[in-house]
Amino acid sequence: xxxxxxxxxxxxxxxxxxxxxxxxxxxxxxxxxxxxxxxxxxxxxxxxxxxxxxxxxxxxxxxxxxxxxxxxxxxxxxxxxxxxxxxxxxxxxxxxxxxxxxxxxxxxxxxxxxxxxxxxxxxxxxxxxxxxxxxxxxxxxxxxxxxxxxxxxxxxxxxxxxxxxxxxxxxxxxxxxxxxxxxxxxxxxxxxxxxxxxxxxxxxxxxxxxxxxxxxxxxxxxxxxxxxxxxxxxxxxxxxxxxxxxxxxxxxxxxxxxxxxxxxx
Amino acid sequence: xxxxxxxxxxxxxxxxxxxxxxxxxxxxxxxxxxxxxxxxxxxxxxxxxxxxxxxxxxxxxxxxxxxxxxxxxxxxxxxxxxxxxxxxxxxxxxxxxxxxxxxxxxxxxxxxxxxxxxxxxxxxxxxxxxxxxxxxxxxxxxxxxxxxxxxxxxxxxxxxxxxxxxxxxxxxxxxxxxxxxxxxxxxxxxxxxxxxxxxxxxxxxxxxxxxxxxxxxxxxxxxxxxxxxxxxxxxxxxxxxxxxxxxxxxxxxxxxxxxxxxxxxxxxxxxxxxxxxxxxxxxxxxxxxxxxxxxxxxxxxxxxxxxxxxxxxxxxxxxxxxxxxxxxxxxxxxxxxxxxxxxx
Numbered sequence: 001x002x003x004x005x006x007x008x009x010x011x012x013x014x015x016x017x018x019x020x021x022x023x024x025x026x027x028x029x030x031x032x033x034x035x036x037x038x039x040x041x042x043x044x045x046x047x048x049x050x051x052x053x054x055x056x057x058x059x060x061x062x063x064x065x066x067x068x069x070x071x072x073x074x075x076x077x078x079x080x081x082x083x084x085x086x087x088x089x090x091x092x093x094x095x096x097x098x099x100x101x102x103x104x105x106x107x108x109x110x111x112x113x114x115x116x117x118x119x120x121x122x123x124x125x126x127x128x129x130x131x132x133x134x135x136x137x138x139x140x141x142x143x144x145x146x147x148x149x150x151x152x153x154x155x156x157x158x159x160x161x162x163x164x165x166x167x168x169x170x171x172x173x174x175x176x177x178x179x180x181x182x183x184x185x186x187x188x189x190x191x192x193x194x195x196x197x198x199x200x201x202x203x204x205x206x207x208x209x210x211x212x213x214x215x216x217x218x219x220x221x222x223x224x225x226x227x228x229x230x231x232x233x234x235x236x237x238x239x240x241x242x243x244x245x246x247x248x249x250x251x252x253x254x255x256x257x258x259x260x261x262x263x264x265x
Numbered sequence: 266x267x268x269x270x271x272x273x274x275x276x277x278x279x280x281x282x283x284x285x286x287x288x289x290x291x292x293x294x295x296x297x298x299x300x301x302x303x304x305x306x307x308x309x310x311x312x313x314x315x316x317x318x319x320x321x322x323x324x325x326x327x328x329x330x331x332x333x334x335x336x337x338x339x340x341x342x343x344x345x346x347x348x349x350x351x352x353x354x355x356x357x358x359x360x361x362x363x364x365x366x367x368x369x370x371x372x373x374x375x376x377x378x379x380x381x382x383x384x385x386x387x388x389x390x391x392x393x394x395x396x397x398x399x400x401x402x403x404x405x406x407x408x409x410x411x412x413x414x415x416x417x418x419x420x421x422x423x424x425x426x427x428x429x430x431x432x433x434x435x436x437x438x439x440x441x442x443x444x445x446x447x448x449x450x451x452x453x454x455x456x457x458x459x460x461x462x463x464x465x466x467x468x469x470x471x472x473x474x475x476x477x478x479x480x481x482x483x484x485x486x487x488x489x490x491x492x493x494x495x496x497x498x499x500x501x502x503x504x505x506x507x508x509x510x511x512x513x514x515x516x517x518x519x520x521x522x523x524x525x526x527x528x529x530x531x532x533x534x535x536x537x538x539x540x541x542x543x544x545x546x547x548x549x550x551x552x553x554x555x556x557x558x559x560x561x562x563x564x565x566x567x568x569x570x571x572x573x574x575x576x577x578x579x580x581x582x583x584x585x586x587x588x589x590x591x592x593x594x595x596x597x598x599x600x601x602x603x604x605x606x607x608x609x
Binding site: 057077080081084088089091094096097101105106108109154 | 492497502503550
């Protein structure tokens with residue numbers, strides 16, 4: 001990260017608790033603009049919660065999330081949906097809903113009582129479907145699609161929202177290897193072409209290292225470390241964050257760090 | 266799957282709704298024509314337009330038209346309430362009948378009748394307050410179901426169990442009120458529980474219509490905001506639907522709609538379950554067409570049910586609610602069984 005424009009999102013001492021349990025403990029983190037940030041960490045470390053807190057799906061106990069100089073707490077639900085798109089971990093829609101119907105819902109935050117569907121919405125709808133390669137499926141019901149296709153359609157919906165920030169919560173869960181790569185390549189392409197700031201939660205450390213500009217390790221509701229994958233993928237850190245003895249090598253194809261887990265420690 | 270399919274459905278909705286309107290109107294006219302004596306449709310029309318002889322006027326205007334009009338309002342209102350509840354819970358088994366709304370409303374009415382009648386069984390207050398009592402009871406009923414079920418409310422079958430439990434408590438309390446209450450009130454309450462559209466007078470119809478129309482307008486306005494409610498909670502919220510707020514709003518509107526619909530005719534079951542399903546089958550996912558379609562089909566069903574009891578059981582007055590229950594209950598069981606397989 002050479003140039004340092006203002007971060008897209010600043011998280012400032014965010015603390016969040018469910019009844020009887022603190023899930024995020026004074027988390028502070030900057031999400032760089034136009035980059036892909038990947039949140040990784042062991043189960044229950046709070047990475048998905050942090051993602052949802054950025055989108056204000058949880059109310060913090062204290063601390064705040066700022067988009068430049070606006071706090072997400074001060075935005076209306078629709079205004080927030082014009083800034084941040086979020087793809088849930090296990091999104092669900094009726095099986096008989098068509099691809100186009102679902103992608104259209106991405107335009108919901110841009111419509112008001114007075115302003116109904118217009119040419120701007122049509123343009124965004126078509127661009128989102130074209131960008132994710134689902135245009136030819138537009139009239140198919142979701143129930144007739146494969147898992148990989150469905151995930152593309154959901155990404156298209158988030159894309160149609162035309163938000164500068166896109167959050168994806170474990171988007172490659174339940175996808176086979178080919179579709180995992182497909183999906184993440186698509187995310188990277190959208191990041192590169194449209195300059196969207198992307199925040200991803202990923203379980204697979206090697207995928208995280210391969211696609212992240214900024215990698216964030218979380219543990220026990222806090223940020224354990226953040227930086228480039230090269231900075232973070234060290235034997236030492238991985239032992240500390242994941243309790244795994246691992247060997248770090250450089251992947252011969254892409255030159256990114258690769259973690260070979262050896263045993264738990 | 267041709268590319269023109271969605272456009273086709275979209276343009277077909279107004280046509281389908283027009284057909285449903287005509288069918289409901291024809292059935293309503295037949296509802297006025299049929300009875301212990303047959304009055305030809307043209308005579309019915311003449312009476313409604315201000316002509317016609319005295320006997321026919323009396324039969325049409327005082328006996329038959331009121332029950333048809335209240336059946337349209339009540340059936341339609343309950344169907345729209347059911348549509349809203351099914352949408353917001355994403356649960357096709359939801360309806361005013363199974364979520365404690367109707368039984369709560371019944372309790373409200375029975376308490377109202379018992380508490381505010383004097384020794385000679387006359388209400389000490391205006392009848393206008395009866396729908397308000399029903400509303401209070403209905404709102405308490407649905408609130409109890411959702412407060413008790415808490416996070417389990419996302420599960421179709423769990424939500425249903427809580428609804429049935431709350432409904433059972435309300436029913437039991439109604440029973441107690443009836444047994445300890447005055448005799449006259451007992452018969453009135455019993456009629457209320459079965460759900461009947463006879464013996465409704467024009468004052469009651471006016472009250473119902475005055476309360477129902479703004480609520481239906483509100484339901485339409487709310488429904489236009491609801492398309493993301495087809496998605497899971499997080500997805501719906503992340504496209505900007507303020508679901509926690511909307512959920513409360515929809516519950517309130519649905520409870521009020523149900524309460525106003527049933528305030529004078531009583532607990533008519535299953536219309537609020539079946540009409541929205543049928544509407545969806547016919548007009549598809551569109552929210553506005555769904556609301557209008559539900560209203561028309563609900564009206565059609567209740568007018569039809571009342572017509573059936575009048576033709577089959579005349580001169581005995583059998584409550585129309587029995588017909589909707591005889592058809593609705595097996596349908597509900599069928600849904601429950603197919604749902605059970607689905608949930609695993």
